[in-house]
Amino acid sequence: MNETNQTNICKDIEILLDLSPTCFVRIPRPNFTDCDKALSIYRLILVNCYIEKLFYPIAAILVIIGTILNLFSLYCFLKMNKRNSQNVYLSVLSLTDTINLQVNFTIPLLRKIDKIDDMFDDSYILCRAVGFLTEFFLIFPTWIVVLLTLERLICILLPLKCYSLYTHKRAKISIFILALTVICLCLYRFFDLKGIDQVNVFSIAACDDK
Structure with a gap:
């Protein structure tokens, strides 16, 4: 039973790796005995990967907006x-x-x-x-x-x-x-x-x- 659960967990990890290969570049695939411990770690890596995909574009947009508004404020104060x-x-x-x-x-x-x-x-x-x-x-x-x-x-x-x-x-x-x-x-x-x-x-x- 334990071996069956371990096999299912390893399959879950393989699915994660296949669905989002770009998120797991240079991250080795776990051994059969490590799957139980590795699943939660791989899920965290995947969550972090998707957060990064959202974070960097949003950060860039905020930088552009902040720069424009700050320069506009500077112009107003100088005038x-x-x-x-x-x-x-x-x-x-x-x-x-x-x-x-x-x-x-x-x-x-x-x-x-x-x-x-x-x-x-x-x-x-x-x-x-x-x-x-x-x-x-x-x-x-x-x-x-x-x-x-x-x-x-x-x-x-x-x-x-x-x-x-x-x-x-x-x-x-x-x-x-x-x-x-x-x-x-x-x-x-x-x-x-x-x-x-x-x-x-x-x-x-x-x-x-x-």
């Missing part, structure tokens, strides 16, 4: 007649979010193409530079929001001093200091493989330690 410190922060935020989409989404999507992925694997400087930019644009926009929130808080607490404390020039200085600080924090990516972007949905391998 405003009354430009204050808040507009400066929002303009920089729109720009950095646009770059963030390209660095953290477009590049990983392109690296699913073998030739492009090989370029990163073969170029030590390119791979490390992208790692640096990835981490920078994950951190920098977040702290732009913090600066903007802090400004709004002070304007609520000290409304009479708000316009004197937060000028167009001071906003630019704050952003410049923030950018330098984040750059210094992210420089380690040129010397260390590990960073906050290594755990991501795209499963991009870290740079080779050459």
Whole structure:
């Protein structure tokens, strides 16, 4: 009876492999004795395969929509007649979010193409530079929001001093200091493989330690 069940399980796995051969490239077929344990694993692989087929096109569409909307926001902020410190922060935020989409989404999507992925694997400087930019644009926009929130808080607490404390020039200085600080924090990516972007949905391998 057990042998019959094992045979049926192995047949189920063969059906899975035959129905979706592209999902099981380079995955060996299990031995007869391994079928019982392998069936659930192969089912998970198949589910992951179909999720990937949906995920990457949806991610690409969201990147395109996000890029267009961010650039439109940037255009609107730059064209405003009354430009204050808040507009400066929002303009920089729109720009950095646009770059963030390209660095953290477009590049990983392109690296699913073998030739492009090989370029990163073969170029030590390119791979490390992208790692640096990835981490920078994950951190920098977040702290732009913090600066903007802090400004709004002070304007609520000290409304009479708000316009004197937060000028167009001071906003630019704050952003410049923030950018330098984040750059210094992210420089380690040129010397260390590990960073906050290594755990991501795209499963991009870290740079080779050459």
